[in-house]
Amino acid sequence: MKRIQFARERRRRAIALASAPLVAATLLSGCGSSGGPPTLTWYAMPDNGGAATRAQQCADASGGAYKVAIETLPANATGQREQMVRRLAARDSSIDVVSVDVVFTAEFANAGFLRPFTDEEKARLTEGMLPAPVETGMWDGTLYAAPFKSNAQLLWFRKSVAAAAGVDPTSENFTWDEMLKAAVGQGKTIGEQGARYEGYMVWINALVLSAGGEILKDADAGRNATPALDSPAGLKAAEIIGNLARSKAAAPDLSNAQEENARASFQTGQGGFMLNWPYVLAAARGAAEEGTLDQAVVDDIGWARYPRVFPDKPSAPPLGGANLGVGAYSRHQDLAAQLIECVNALPKATQYMIDEGEPSPYAASYDDPAVREKYENADLIRESIADGGPRPLTPFYVDVAGAITQTWHPPASVTAETPKKSDQFIADVLAGRRLL
Incomplete structure (x- = not known):
């Protein structure tokens, strides 16, 4: 029924x-x-x-x-x-x-x-x-x-930047907070997808899942599902996004950045870290073969598992x-x-x-x-x-994702109040009280 x-x-x-x-x-x-x-x-x-x-x-x-x-x-x-x-x-x-x-x-x-x-x-x-x-x-x-x-998304990093910062992104307990500190300390950027589109939802969801939370409780209940971002996991996700977006490690175009924007920024002299899909390595190698990217940049690219939110909790890669x-x-x-x-x-x-x-x-x-x-x-x-974490498996995914990317955008506006506001907006949209 x-x-x-x-x-x-x-x-x-x-x-x-x-x-x-x-x-x-x-x-x-x-x-x-x-x-x-x-x-x-x-x-x-x-x-x-x-x-x-x-x-x-x-x-x-x-x-x-x-x-x-x-x-x-x-x-x-x-x-x-x-x-x-x-x-x-x-x-x-x-x-x-x-x-x-x-x-x-x-x-x-x-x-x-x-x-x-x-x-x-x-x-x-x-x-x-x-x-x-x-x-x-x-x-x-x-x-x-x-x-x-x-x-599944991976963590990409410039080996030279990680070495200079004294961090090892391949260690199993490498965290977002540690990565942000390293990037700021080296004057480098963390490439992410912060535009108001599906890629931003990918980022938010991965942080929440990696922190041990979830976007919705009982997602299969459809319009009766319970939004669950106003939780310790959702608050930590908001903290990470807001801190990065308001830091010197944020790329200037973060609020408009999609995958290719993040990759382009990562391959410049300002690039330090990036979250992106596996195609990145082949794309960089192809660019080097075409002569549009220095081979030294390709040689400097390292990869690791998606960062943890908490040191003692494995990440849930997008x-x-x-x-x-x-x-x-x-x-x-x-x-x-x-x-x-x-x-x-x-x-x-x-x-x-x-x-x-x-x-x-x-x-x-x-x-x-x-x-x-x-x-x-x-x-x-x-x-x-x-070990990947799916986005909410709900028949109303378009409504849920739209409500989240609207209330969490731009990334620099995200604060401890955002998860609660987001939950209310999701609930209202699902109930038909508000439109996207």
Whole structure:
């Protein structure tokens, strides 16, 4: 009953979303005909062709059971969600397989937009996967979307800066407070994502989880969930953000900074530390090969696990990624489930990590020699994903995240009063008393 009530409300809101054009489909494994095998349409996130390669391999291996057409979704998660919610709310039967950001999976499942996997399918789809990514595909005890790719933020640091400050970011009890002291002492910056967007929510959530708290109690209660930021964990998170933002270690553009802004600042002479995704190392090496970044900067980059909030409590690195689900209105649901099982197989996920730079949800991928050759920090990425902390798994994630990023922005305005104000705003938004 809870899921049905939430679904009706989400569908009413979704139908009101504005229309936007889709990118034309790329048909794999032949042109097809009215009397031939069905063509499964996969709405996939943009990449360099890795998804299409996996789809083609599966179409070829199906023995003629199906063909696959790729529809490319918008580049950002918000655009992806709006496009898919609008079409699924209209019961679009052309959506066979859909890529869903980890933060929206609960919303899609609760709204009835995804066909649930059976227990047998779940066992096959998730065997060998790290538990944290699998959890992002669950709703109400059922798997609705299987992890396609995963991710976790790392701590990046300039070795020379850490050495001069006399700190070891790779020590297991390295904290945010210690990092801030080191950066200020050396006159260097800490790169973060402080713009009013999803990256800022990632930062806030990671601090709260790392401090032993949570954004919501009973997140699966939907609009009846209890905001929980006004807690010791939330207060410590606010202290860290406010102290950094008002310090000399804050980059001048912190309140507008996204991932690439933080990376650019980190690679300058002012860079000291940075929180960002694993792509950073490959990007720096690529820039050095192109001649746009001094090799000495690349050689000076070190990496470590996400910092702790408290010395005696392990951090919860930010968890990202995307899942694959079967469209609830697809005319070929069983074949779509077979396609997901095929494209999500361990060898394909491992190769995707090598080719696309997208970390795999499988533990075994990180033992592959080719992965280890490309990723010196493979073990750290695997550990960070395994211990990663998801953002709230709620069907009203958009409302919750919007309320938080609004009340916690700009970072320099965050004080001990912010968590309490944020809790009230979240509660009001969930109850329909206030709008974002």
